[in-house]
Amino acid sequence: MFFALVQDKKWIKRLKDNLEEHRLLHPTLKITQVGDWTRIPLSQCSESDIPELVRQHSTIVEEEEPQKTDSKLQPKLKYSVYPPMALIVSGQQVDEQSVQSLLSINVTHVAINSPIKDATDVVRRPKIIPVHGDFGPEPTLESINNPTESDFDAAFWATCVQHGVHQTWAPRYTMFSRGNIKEKNRVLTQFNNQQVISDSIVVDLYAGIGYFSLCYAMQHPTLVLCWEINPWSVEGFARGAKRNGINVRVIRHGEPFQPLQNDRIVIFLEDNCYAVERLSKLTSLPQFQQTPISHINMGLLPDCRLAWGQAMKIAALSPQKTVLHVHENVAADQIESYSLQCADELAKGQPGCSTEHLHTERVKTFAPGVWHVVMDISATNPIS
Ligand SMILES: C[S@@+](CC[C@H](N)C(=O)[O-])C[C@H]1O[C@@H](n2cnc3c(N)ncnc32)[C@H](O)[C@@H]1O
Structure with a gap:
């Protein structure tokens, strides 16, 4: 029999209702919690009968029909x-x-x-x-x-x-942080309101396995340009992109980059200190001169200060405002004042560019009294 494993709580009711509508919710077996997954049992059916919505927002697993004694075996492990x-x-x-x-x-x-x-x-x-x-x-x-x-x-x-986005990684070589699901949701549902993503360039300076970049890529930008120094993360990211049906290319350090018509995600396997040089060349090409750089993601903890200067230089290349998403671990009682200070400091790094603090999101607690926050700060070049 099949089970739908759902991790994102907001989908549980919708998927349960959807299965009920299709008469595919198991009539007697209960929905159970397995670790941080909710496990919805399906009635006897073939895999092709499972509705699209359920496939998209859950992981389908096939298991033996449970015996009554199985519940005793459920571990109390986390x-x-x-x-x-x-x-x-x-x-x-x-x-x-x-x-x-x-x-x-x-x-x-x-x-x-x-x-x-x-x-x-x-x-x-x-x-x-x-x-x-x-x-x-x-x-x-x-x-x-x-x-x-x-x-x-x-x-x-x-x-x-x-959120329907496939991610892939090699657990012996790279980490996966499920705690970032809240921030991924913001990328998918709110960032477009801050600055329109479609027909723009999005930059991810700390791309990892691409869990933020993939969420941008789902919103049809012209290009998502990513920097990542760990070859294992780059491979996982490329595999994940393919799994989501998104065209992806990996460019190694020192390799020239010529944009192709069907490029969607380009991952540069190199330090992000080369991002400004790469983007300056790209935005000087006639077909990209008017393309805004809408968002710059900077997801490194405990802070991404080393990339602040680069990010402001990249924003200055954009013909429209760019929103920077600055990740940092910040003491709870300093979050508001620090966010404003951050916007001022970023502006000082790129004379002529003005910045505005738009929002600070508390993603998760990092330690008692310390939050992983994301500060959304817009940067506008006066000539834009
Ligand atoms: C917290 S992880 C980012 C997580 C990421 N959002 C993901 O999907 O996995 C930070 C990433 O930045 C990469 N990194 C650190 N310093 C870098 C640099 N100077 N240039 C490019 N990537 C860097 C690390 O290898 C790591 O994968």
Whole structure:
């Protein structure tokens, strides 16, 4: 039988109603909570009968019809399911029985997550402890820094669908932060009101596996241009983009970039300090001279200050206003004053450009009294 695994709570009722309308909601089995997923049981049907809305906003898994005793096996563990993997929150006792019960919810890989301890690790490399399943070869310095196609092929890749956007990553090499779902929702539903995304260029200076870039790409900009230094994130991002049916190209450092008609996402595998140079060349091409740079995403924690100057130079290339999305960990009692100060400091970095603080979003608590915030700051070049 099939189950729909739903992670985004706001979709649960709509998907349940939709299944009911199609007479596909299981008449006796209950909807249950599995880690942070809601598991909706479907009546007997073939996969092609499952409505499009349900497919788009859930992960469909096929499992044996549960026996009554199964509920006793449900572990009390805290974990997340990223098909086909269950990732157990660190610091818990994990025994064979709990692993077996996780395997019974149709995952094939189980690992224990441990937090990124090194705050200076800019590429945010994760540390997972594989417990069950083939997670691919143990990373080596060479495979981490200079992966080959065969390293990519041998690695284990996990997936997650949020707001209908597929994301892919190799858990041994890059992290996935499900806590950013709130910010992804803002990208999808609110950023277009700040500055229109369609027919514009969007820039992501810390693209990672693309969870923000993909949300922009869904809104039909002319191009999403991304910078990322971790080759594993770039590979995951490219795989994720293809999974979403979005055309993607990877340009390595030193390779020239000639835009092509069907480019949608271009990922530069290099430091974002080269972004200004790349964008100056692009915006001097006749076909891009009038294309606004609508949004610049800057998603690095604890702060992205190193890219502030670059971001303002990029905004100055735009014929219309650009909205910068500045991520930072900020003490709760300083958020308002710091946001205004941030807008002033950014303006000072690009004489002639004016800035305006539009909004500050509290994404999640980072530590007691400290919030991961995103400051939306518009930058306008006087000649625009
Ligand atoms: C917090 S993660 C961003 C998460 C991202 N939104 C995603 O979808 O995965 C920050 C990313 O910035 C990358 N990074 C850090 N410094 C960079 C730099 N100077 N240039 C380009 N990428 C950088 C890291 O490798 C990491 O993937």
